[in-house]
Amino acid sequence: MKKYLQTTLFGLSILLVLSYFVVNADTAKTTTSGVKYQWYPKDRKYHDFFSTDAPEGHFYSTLLKATANIDDTPEKETVVLMLVDVGVKNYAYAGNWSQAFLLIAENAAAGPKKKAFFKLFDSGALALDVPAKAIELRSPPFVFIEPPKDALKSRNIVCKLVDLTGDGILDIWVKFGYAVAVISFQDGEFKEILSSYTVPGLLPDAEYVDLDSDGSYEIKVPYSIPINDVPGAPYLPWMSLYEWNGTAYILNNRRFYAEDGDFLVRLLSEYNYQILRHGSIITLCETYNFYIGLVCYYYGNVGMARGYLQSVIERGKTDDFIQTAESFLKKLPHRRR
Numbered sequence: 001m002k003k004y005l006q007t008t009l010f011g012l013s014i015l016l017v018l019s020y021f022v023v024n025a026d027t028a029k030t031t032t033s034g035v036k037y038q039w040y041p042k043d044r045k046y047h048d049f050f051s052t053d054a055p056e057g058h059f060y061s062t063l064l065k066a067t068a069n070i071d072d073t074p075e076k077e078t079v080v081l082m083l084v085d086v087g088v089k090n091y092a093y094a095g096n097w098s099q100a101f102l103l104i105a106e107n108a109a110a111g112p113k114k115k116a117f118f119k120l121f122d123s124g125a126l127a128l129d130v131p132a133k134a135i136e137l138r139s140p141p142f143v144f145i146e147p148p149k150d151a152l153k154s155r156n157i158v159c160k161l162v163d164l165t166g167d168g169i170l171d172i173w174v175k176f177g178y179a180v181a182v183i184s185f186q187d188g189e190f191k192e193i194l195s196s197y198t199v200p201g202l203l204p205d206a207e208y209v210d211l212d213s214d215g216s217y218e219i220k221v222p223y224s225i226p227i228n229d230v231p232g233a234p235y236l237p238w239m240s241l242y243e244w245n246g247t248a249y250i251l252n253n254r255r256f257y258a259e260d261g262d263f264l265v266r267l268l269s270e271y272n273y274q275i276l277r278h279g280s281i282i283t284l285c286e287t288y289n290f291y292i293g294l295v296c297y298y299y300g301n302v303g304m305a306r307g308y309l310q311s312v313i314e315r316g317k318t319d320d321f322i323q324t325a326e327s328f329l330k331k332l333p334h335r336r337r
Contacts, residue, residue: 035068035161035170046080046103049114050130053141054084058098058126068161070104070170071185077115078105079172084128088190095121097153098123100176101132102183104190116190120174120181123149135195137179140213140240141251142294143223144320147199152177154295165193165244173208176231180206180221182249194242194249201225203237216244220256227287236291239263257298259323286316290325297328306332 040063047060054060064081071077084099095146100120104111116134122129139146164171165184172183173194182325183194198206201224208217227233241256242249257263271292274282282288291307311324 010045010224035066038065038067039063041065046082046112049103049105049117050101052129054230055070055126055128058084058086061097063157063173064159066159066161066330067107068170070161070172071115071190072083072188074171076107078107078112079103079159079161080105081174090092096296098126098129099128101130101155102159102172102174104172104183116183118183118192121152121176121179123153131238135181135192137181137195137197138195140221140223140238141153141253142227142291142324143197143238143240144225144318147178152179162208163215164217164219166214175206175320180219183221186247196221196240198222201237207241218252218255219249225287225291227285229287230278230281230285233278234270236267236270236287237263237289253294254298257295258300261299264299265284265294267292285314286314286318286321290316290321291323294328297332 043063043065044060046062046065050060056099061083062080063083064079066079067076068079069076070079080103082101082103083097085102086096086098099122102118102120103114104116106115107283117130118132119130119132121137122134137146137152158174160173161170162167162173164173164182165186169185171185174181174183175198178197178199179195180198182193183190184193186193196206198221200206200222201204203222203224206219206221208219221240221242223238223240224235225238226235239253239256241252243252243255271282271288280312289308289311293305293312296302296305296308309329312321313329316322316325
C-alpha cells in the first residue's frame with residue numbers, strides 16, 4: 001500500500017512541473033450571416049406535420065423558427081423546434097414537456113413542405129405516433145450510465161445554425177437539458193451526425209470549438225461520473241472530444257487529454273485528497289482507477305496507465321470497467337525485461 005501511494009504521489013509531483021497546453025476554446029468563427037431566428041413564433045401551421053391532435057392535457061408548442069439555406073439548393077429552408085407541452089389552455093407547466101421535435105421545411109407557395117422531421121427526445125410517457133425519425137441519444141464512450149430522462153427536460157434549449165463540418169453548408173446544433181445533437185446535410189439528405197447525453201457538472205457545457213483553425217469544429221461533450229463506492233466523494237469530471245473526419249464525427253480523446261495536462265493534475269490531486277480522507281478505500285475504487293488509467297493512457301504515461309488499469313482488472317467488480325481496461329492494456333507496449 002505504501003509503495004502504491006508513493007507511486008501515485010510521485011507521479012503527481014512530476015506532472016505538476018510539466019508544461020501543458022490549455023485547449024483553445026476560440027469560437028470567434030461561429031457567427032453566421034443570413035440566419036433569421038424567431039423565438040416563440042405564433043405561426044402554428046407547422047403543427048400540422050404531427051398528423052394528429054395533441055393528447056389530452058398536452059398541446060403543441062413552437063419554441064423556435066430559424067430561416068437559412070442549409071442544403072445544396074439555392075432556396076432557404078425553415079428549421080422549426082417544437083415541443084409536446086404539458087399544460088391547460090395553451091399554458092405550459094415550465095419544463096414539463098414530453099417530446100421534442102425538429103422540422104426542416106421548404107417554403108413553398110402552397111405552404112411549408114417537409115424535407116426532414118426528427119424526434120429529438122421522448123420521455124416515453126406518451127403513446128404519440130408522429131411520422132418523425134427518432135434521434136438515439138447515447139452515453140459518451142466509456143461512460144456506462146445515463147441521466148434520468150426527466151433531467152433532460154429543460155426549457156433552456158439552444159438551437160443554432162452554424163457550419164460545423166467546414167463544407168460551406170450550415171448545420172443544426174441543438175442542446176437541450178442533458179443532451180446535445182447535430183443534424184447535417186450529408187450525401188443528399190439531412191441526417192444526425194452526433195447525439196449524446198451530456199452532464200457538465202464542474203466542466204463547461206457541451207460546446208463546439210475549432211482547435212486547429214481548419215474550418216471544421218471539434219465538439220466537446222462533458223460528463224460527471226458519480227463515485228458510488230466512496231461516500232461523500234465528489235463527481236468525477238470526464239470529457240469526450242469528437243472531431244469531423246470528412247464523413248463522420250469520431251472520438252479523439254487523445255487530442256484533448258494529451259494537450260490538457262491540467263486535467264490529469266486536477267484528477268490526481270482530487271484522488272490524493274480522497275486518499276487522505278478515506279485511506280485505502282480510494283486505492284480500491286474501480287471508478288477512480290479506471291478513469292485515471294484512461295487519462296494516463298491518452299496523456300502518454302504508460303507506466304501509470306498500466307498500474308491503474310491493472311488494478312481495475314484485478315480488483316474491479318463492474319464488467320464494463322474490467323472489459324474496457326483489458327482492451328486498453330492490450331494497446332500498451334509490452335514491458336521491457
